[in-house]
Amino acid sequence: MKILFVKFLPVKVSKYFQLAKITFEEYFVYRLNFFLWRFRSFILFLSLFFFWLAIYGQENNFLGYQKAQMLTYVVGIAFLRSLVLGTRTGDLAGQIRSGELTKLILKPLGVFSFCFVRDLADKFLNLFFVIFEVGLILLIFKFPFYLPKNPATYFFFVVLVTLAFFLYFLINLILSALAFWTEEIWATQWLFGVIFLQFFAGAFFPIDVLPAWLSRIIYLTPFPYLIFFPLKIWLEQLSAAMAVKAIFIGAFWLIFFYWLVSFLWQKGVKNYGAYGG
Amino acid sequence: MAAVIEVKNLRKYFRVHKKESGLKGSVKSLFSRKYEEVKAIDGISFEIKEGELIGFIGPNGAGKTTTLKCLSGLLYPTAGFISVLDFAPWDRKSEFQKQISLVMGQKNQLWWDLPAMETFLLNKEIYEISEKQFKQTLDELVELLEVKDILKIQVRKLSLGQRMKCELIAALLHSPKVLFLDEPTIGLDVVMQKKMRDFIKEYNQRFRASIILTSHYMEDVKELCQRVIIIDQGKIVFDGQLEKVVQKFAADKMISLVLAKKVNPREFEEIGQIKEFEFPKVVIAVRRAAAPLAAAQILQKFPVTDLNIEEPRIEDIIRQVFTGKSV
Numbered sequence: 022m023k024i025l026f027v028k029f030l031p032v033k034v035s036k037y038f039q040l041a042k043i044t045f046e047e048y049f050v051y052r053l054n055f056f057l058w059r060f061r062s063f064i065l066f067l068s069l070f071f072f073w074l075a076i077y078g079q080e081n082n083f084l085g086y087q088k089a090q091m092l093t094y095v096v097g098i099a100f101l102r103s104l105v106l107g108t109r110t111g112d113l114a115g116q117i118r119s120g121e122l123t124k125l126i127l128k129p130l131g132v133f134s135f136c137f138v139r140d141l142a143d144k145f146l147n148l149f150f151v152i153f154e155v156g157l158i159l160l161i162f163k164f165p166f167y168l169p170k171n172p173a174t175y176f177f178f179v180v181l182v183t184l185a186f187f188l189y190f191l192i193n194l195i196l197s198a199l200a201f202w203t204e205e206i207w208a209t210q211w212l213f214g215v216i217f218l219q220f221f222a223g224a225f226f227p228i229d230v231l232p233a234w235l236s237r238i239i240y241l242t243p244f245p246y247l248i249f250f251p252l253k254i255w256l257e258q259l260s261a262a263m264a265v266k267a268i269f270i271g272a273f274w275l276i277f278f279y280w281l282v283s284f285l286w287q288k289g290v291k292n293y294g295a296y297g298g
Numbered sequence: 299m300a301a302v303i304e305v306k307n308l309r310k311y312f313r314v315h316k317k318e319s320g321l322k323g324s325v326k327s328l329f330s331r332k333y334e335e336v337k338a339i340d341g342i343s344f345e346i347k348e349g350e351l352i353g354f355i356g357p358n359g360a361g362k363t364t365t366l367k368c369l370s371g372l373l374y375p376t377a378g379f380i381s382v383l384d385f386a387p388w389d390r391k392s393e394f395q396k397q398i399s400l401v402m403g404q405k406n407q408l409w410w411d412l413p414a415m416e417t418f419l420l421n422k423e424i425y426e427i428s429e430k431q432f433k434q435t436l437d438e439l440v441e442l443l444e445v446k447d448i449l450k451i452q453v454r455k456l457s458l459g460q461r462m463k464c465e466l467i468a469a470l471l472h473s474p475k476v477l478f479l480d481e482p483t484i485g486l487d488v489v490m491q492k493k494m495r496d497f498i499k500e501y502n503q504r505f506r507a508s509i510i511l512t513s514h515y516m517e518d519v520k521e522l523c524q525r526v527i528i529i530d531q532g533k534i535v536f537d538g539q540l541e542k543v544v545q546k547f548a549a550d551k552m553i554s555l556v557l558a559k560k561v562n563p564r565e566f567e568e569i570g571q572i573k574e575f576e577f578p579k580v581v582i583a584v585r586r587a588a589a590p591l592a593a594a595q596i597l598q599k600f601p602v603t604d605l606n607i608e609e610p611r612i613e614d615i616i617r618q619v620f621t622g623k624s625v
Contacts, residue, residue: 035423036423036424036426038423039419039420039422039423039424040420040423043409043412043416043419043420046412046416047409047411047412050411050412050452051411120405123372123402123405124405124406124407126371126372126390127370127371127372127395127400128395128421128424128425129392129393129395129396129424129425129426130424290374291374293372293373294312294373
């Protein structure tokens with residue numbers, strides 16, 4: 022049955038299908054690694070969850086968020102971490118450094134498609150586990166999960182998450198491209214990965230609990246469009262006008278990054294030394 | 299016959315930054331970096347026809363691998379013209395990439411954590427090989443290289459020789475018309491090297507594939523290649539038949555003889571340069587043109603039981619070409 026399925030796909034697609042399959046197989050080789058990663062994510066989720074639970078105590082309103090909204094935000098973080106921030110594209114930087122990129126660019130398969138498919142596989146796998154983990158917690162604690170009332174919200178949410186999805190992919194390609202020139206990719210990746218990205222993206226807490234002047238600056242960066250704004254839309258705390266504005270700014274960043282990626286990669290690949298061997 | 303590979307005046311320069319040794323040097327390089335231009339390839343030209351098997355030889359750092367990388371489209375040339383199968387490799391067109399392969403002895407394309415078969419299946423899709431052709435080619439290659447039993451074993455658990463064979467299969471599944479082999483026998487034992495050579499020869503003949511091979515082992519080149527290109531410091535030093543290397547670079551011939559009686563070695567000095575004197579065996583180097591005359595002289599003057607006029611060994615010649623001395 023499976024074989025038939027592959028056969029009827031156009032050849033071009035079956036290429037990516039096989040790549041996704043081999044990516045999954047790799048995860049299964051390193052089961053422990055994967056489970057530790059899931060464990061880490063789960064602990065992060067739990068700490069955020071209990072942290073806010075403790076802060077709210079008997080209160081229902083804090084920093085402009087109702088208890089259910091804040092807890093929904095935390096659940097949202099867990100989901101979007103997998104759906105948006107789940108990635109394998111970060112590996113590229115190392116491959117550029119070590120010369121492993123060679124095997125990718127010699128093949129009739131785009132480097133970007135290669136990464137994209139592996140990202141999808143990663144997101145899919147993680148998402149599967151997140152649903153299970155979060156579902157478990159929701160069942161145990163039975164707190165009111167916030168579901169949007171306005172159908173348009175779902176539409177805006179999907180649009181912005183899709184935007185975030187591509188935005189993050191491009192950000193990763195840009196960070197990896199730096200490896201064509203600099204040797205200290207870990208420093209840049211750590212700085213961006215941990216500090217800017219997760220903090221400014223709102224992957225720990227909603228950005229608007231910060232002083233207004235600071236959050237206004239952060240809104241100008243591309244990061245809050247990854248997690249914060251999609252979740253704000255879900256919580257229906259943005260007016261339609263504001264949602265559209267967020268989508269526009271996100272789209273602006275997307276176009277800019279798209280241009281930057283093409284620019285950096287074209288330059289970078291020319292600079293590539295294909296070292297080793 | 300049209301040339302499959304055409305290279306004209308190819309140059310590839312690298313800018314490398316130089317660092318003085320030690321911590322002091324590291325700190326210094328933080329503030330001012332010195333760059334130096336390295337001419338990895340410095341104006342080489344050659345042509346290769348369909349079905350030719352060329353040996354590319356030269357000392358470490360001569361520019362062999364860099365040339366292969368330019369030809370396969372990995373590196374962007376600084377200047378010059380390259381055409382492989384009528385494509386500019388750098389454009390990296392799929393149609394081009396489906397017809398070539400680059401195998402590097404020190405690099406692997408196999409997926410390290412999975413059995414080799416998984417890489418083969420992925421390559422089948424990537425190169426858009428039909429089910430029938432895939433099966434046929436794979437069976438053939440597996441049989442030729444005798445790797446039937448190891449296809450399902452995680453690549454990381456294979457021995458170097460086994461892995462190299464699988465690498466070769468992965469590189470050949472799409473039956474490339476042009477094959478670049480960079481040190482394909484590196485690290486293999488003698489038996490394995492021989493098998494690899496036989497295989498390369500067979501592939502070359504059966505598919506009329508054009509192959510460029512670099513190797514540190516003269517045996518590889520001697521057995522496989524009629525034509526060699528010798529490259530040194532980014533320049534072509536020699537391009538032609540392997541035997542011609544000897545004529546071009548070996549100014550001398552060796553006369554080796556076995557003496558019947560002891561003779562004072564000094565007496566040979568007027569005939570040529572004594573390379574070896576270990577009674578009863580003597581080896582004398584004489585000018586190429588003078589060899590027959592010298593041999594006649596020796597036979598007249600000395601009690602000789604055996605005499606041979608030989609070419610110097612090709613390994614020695616090439617070594618001397620690299621070190622810059624004439625033989």
